[in-house]
Amino acid sequence: MTSAADVIVIGGGVIGSAVTYYLSREGVKVSLVERGDVASGTSSACDGNILAIDKMPGYDSQVTLKSQQLLTELTESLDYDIEYTQRGSVLVVEDENQEQVARDWFARQKEAGLPMRYLAGKEVFEDEPLLARDVVGLVECASDASLNPMAFVYGLVDTARRAGAMVHPFTEATEILRDSVGTVCGVETTRGTMSANKVVLAAGVWTPAIAASVGVNVRIEPRKGHILVAERSPRPARRKVQEFGYLLTKFGGTEGRNVEAEMDRYGIAMVFEPTEHGNFLIGSSREFVGFDRCCNHHVLELMARRALRFFPRIRDIHVIRSYAGLRPYTPDHLPIVSPVPTVPGLYIAAGHEGDGIGLAPITGKVTSEMILGEPTSITTEPLRLDRFDQ
């Protein structure tokens, strides 16, 4: 198979699909290659959050806010039901020890322009009546939303295909090809050579292995996260709820949470997400254990225990399934959305850890802008590949 496109996108998860969608919309001829089915890696083993509340106040949360705005437009232009709902989300403040840190977080996010509220005392239980009675506060972000991540990918790919994109599932990229002066000229795949003078590597945790074929070092590591799926049942909360301590497990540090050592060891923090089908999801865990995607039963037990601490009323609801996914972690919790300085024509869009679904719209748009040589919607300096070299 030899086929010529303007751009080859490697990776049919949410990021590669968003890049393909935005480029196709601009009339660029794109070939998307994915080694399995689309939405079969990390994008099939995550939850569907579009959250600004848990981003670092400032650049990080602003970028997410921008992505949320793009998503609102997207839901109208995709001819596919992606189960999008915008109900806002809350962080639960567990006790007095967390209160000051939580109020500071709230103030900084509000200052950064996010639609935030702080609820205390009685207001907490008027908002979410089934929360454990000893929690002391809620931090709310009204713009937060959720969707079905797999449907989102199918919708992006489907719409891109109708705009002319060529989608090649079950086609693994094995090597990035360069011409005699070192510029990108195509991709070698398990189904033959494909030509293009621009390549976007959007393969999440599998990005470093492919980048190594052109001697590029990418600082992404797989960080495993588990999720429990509950049966259809009356909802313990009407929207996304996370414990405030989730920020501690996300950004590092174990101060301020009174939990058994095992909880910190596996980075367990309660995350609750209702789905459009009446089920709900419970997360979360964080571990560096290579590429192992198997569920660890002990971790699932700890997650269930942590969920009961905040929602004691779910005790008799059944867990029907669990899964684990590999989040593409970077050392500073920001993705890499960048040209590769040493390989002209090569771009990387990967490393979103647990924020890939939410950041896919802005990542797709900015990558498209970079390739077309247009001014980017956000400043991309903090997302450069070479920032870790300094």
Added chain:
Amino acid sequence: MDDDTIVCRCEEVTVGEIKQAIREGAVDVTGVKRRTRAGMGLCQGRTCEKIVMRILAQELGKPVSVFELATVRTPVQPVTFGLLAEGSHD
């Protein structure tokens, strides 16, 4: 089976919806499951997966034997949060 026949009773997925998922690119039981929710309900596909395999075989013109069941996900039987948290379930 006509297109209105329900294949996955837990999630109420019809033959027609499964055929549509195959037209959209599903080539295996997992691909159908992700696109339609067939097998994502309380019974986790115990009832419908074999029927999904037959529809895949018919639509893609392949023998049923080439298709595999979706990956079995823990827990094997539904378990309550209470029991799971106590660690009394394996």
